[in-house]
Amino acid sequence: MATKTPLLSHIAVVLVRPKNAENIGAAARICWNMGIERLILVRDSLPEREPMAKMATHKAAHLIDTLELHSNLEDALSHFSIVVGTTARRGRQRFVHQTPREMVDALLPQLANNQVAIIFGPEDTGLTNDDLKYCQMTSAIPTADFSSINLAQAVAIHCYELQYGIIHARKDMAPAPQLATSFELESMYTYLEKSLYTIDFIEEVSCAHWMGTIRNFFNRITLTSKDANIVRGICKKFLFHTESNLG
Amino acid sequence: MATKTPLLSHIAVVLVRPKNAENIGAAARICWNMGIERLILVRDSLPEREPMAKMATHKAAHLIDTLELHSNLEDALSHFSIVVGTTARRGRQRFVHQTPREMVDALLPQLANNQVAIIFGPEDTGLTNDDLKYCQMTSAIPTADFSSINLAQAVAIHCYELQYGIIHARKDMAPAPQLATSFELESMYTYLEKSLYTIDFIEEVSCAHWMGTIRNFFNRITLTSKDANIVRGICKKFLFHTESNLG
Numbered sequence: 463m464a465t466k467t468p469l470l471s472h473i474a475v476v477l478v479r480p481k482n483a484e485n486i487g488a489a490a491r492i493c494w495n496m497g498i499e500r501l502i503l504v505r506d507s508l509p510e511r512e513p514m515a516k517m518a519t520h521k522a523a524h525l526i527d528t529l530e531l532h533s534n535l536e537d538a539l540s541h542f543s544i545v546v547g548t549t550a551r552r553g554r555q556r557f558v559h560q561t562p563r564e565m566v567d568a569l570l571p572q573l574a575n576n577q578v579a580i581i582f583g584p585e586d587t588g589l590t591n592d593d594l595k596y597c598q599m600t601s602a603i604p605t606a607d608f609s610s611i612n613l614a615q616a617v618a619i620h621c622y623e624l625q626y627g628i629i630h631a632r633k634d635m636a637p638a639p640q641l642a643t644s645f646e647l648e649s650m651y652t653y654l655e656k657s658l659y660t661i662d663f664i665e666e667v668s669c670a671h672w673m674g675t676i677r678n679f680f681n682r683i684t685l686t687s688k689d690a691n692i693v694r695g696i697c698k699k700f701l702f703h704t705e706s707n708l709g
Numbered sequence: 710m711a712t713k714t715p716l717l718s719h720i721a722v723v724l725v726r727p728k729n730a731e732n733i734g735a736a737a738r739i740c741w742n743m744g745i746e747r748l749i750l751v752r753d754s755l756p757e758r759e760p761m762a763k764m765a766t767h768k769a770a771h772l773i774d775t776l777e778l779h780s781n782l783e784d785a786l787s788h789f790s791i792v793v794g795t796t797a798r799r800g801r802q803r804f805v806h807q808t809p810r811e812m813v814d815a816l817l818p819q820l821a822n823n824q825v826a827i828i829f830g831p832e833d834t835g836l837t838n839d840d841l842k843y844c845q846m847t848s849a850i851p852t853a854d855f856s857s858i859n860l861a862q863a864v865a866i867h868c869y870e871l872q873y874g875i876i877h878a879r880k881d882m883a884p885a886p887q888l889a890t891s892f893e894l895e896s897m898y899t900y901l902e903k904s905l906y907t908i909d910f911i912e913e914v915s916c917a918h919w920m921g922t923i924r925n926f927f928n929r930i931t932l933t934s935k936d937a938n939i940v941r942g943i944c945k946k947f948l949f950h951t952e953s954n955l956g
Contacts, residue, residue: 603742612764615738
């Protein structure tokens, strides 16, 4: 029952600051079980190979040997246009959480023209709000009272839903357009933030709050590359204009 | 987002001859995540507590301390009336495999009146045909070419589907009747086998084959306790009658 689809090659699993090498290996194994070939690590260094390779088994050991390593999340995500944050926490954040199944349903029309990163936080703390700011969607696995799921098992449930959703997707679905990459969005936000500083709309203490609200707004309308470049262009022009006037 | 339903108390996860204590602990953690409180071990002895408890985390450690231990699968299953075997293998067996989601859909109407065991085989070999003979259903997780899924992750995907299916189940579903327990079925099969020997329908070499076919037939029609007792009663009467005539 081999089921493989080119859409799976548009998906990467990103482990953010994982502590245990075994979990990285177990994530590699389930990725390979489900036909997902890109595993990205955000971490200061690669952990020892042996415990990773052991959990990956020899069948998925090549994913361990081709692990992409990045020291920060922003770099790791730069080429992706859809970033999904996985979290156990509910209610405290500004995000609308979906179940993994709802997340996959929302993702399906986007997959043909976009690269998607599913990001998982460290075993003990999960993703921080600063990690989640790159995410257009979040996914929380429904649980009973005890909501903290083992990292490798959370990866397994998400990979399973992704593969299941993709192989059962309607064939006549209209594909959504290519969206702005994380790199294009972050560049836009940088100029937007500078501009809002310049006009004293935001200041040091309120910056994170307002930029969060603005990110939320743009996530709702899913920007294309062109959209992001227009917003960035306007901000750049405004900053140039203001500086010229000051000078 | 606490979601707990009394139906989850009708489900037990049964680990058959697991090798690694860590997998037992990880299974306990995901069971507790998903509101499943019965974890059964079929094994000669309990493994060391420490590695199990570590993976279970202190939140699910009580499942480790209340593990039900049985030295054989038949005893472990005696009180269950629905047994689901999980397997990666396809095509070679006589069973119709379902995905975990299809399995849960088929299970939902049965849950109100029946105790259900989901059984998982050892890490390296999975369930044997002899283990699978107790199963009325089997469930195989769809994968790409590499179909061997880590035990703790296979447990996670099944527990996730069970919990998800149950909390999203239609409330107006008519519950199916109580079915024969594994104990009642095994007792019926014992008398049936003796009877078929007596009339020379089966012999030593062909026994496993024919009994497998007969089990398959009865699994299709899902016997109640009354049904199983009638079949057993007829066989008993037949054997008594034959022995009297011989005597």
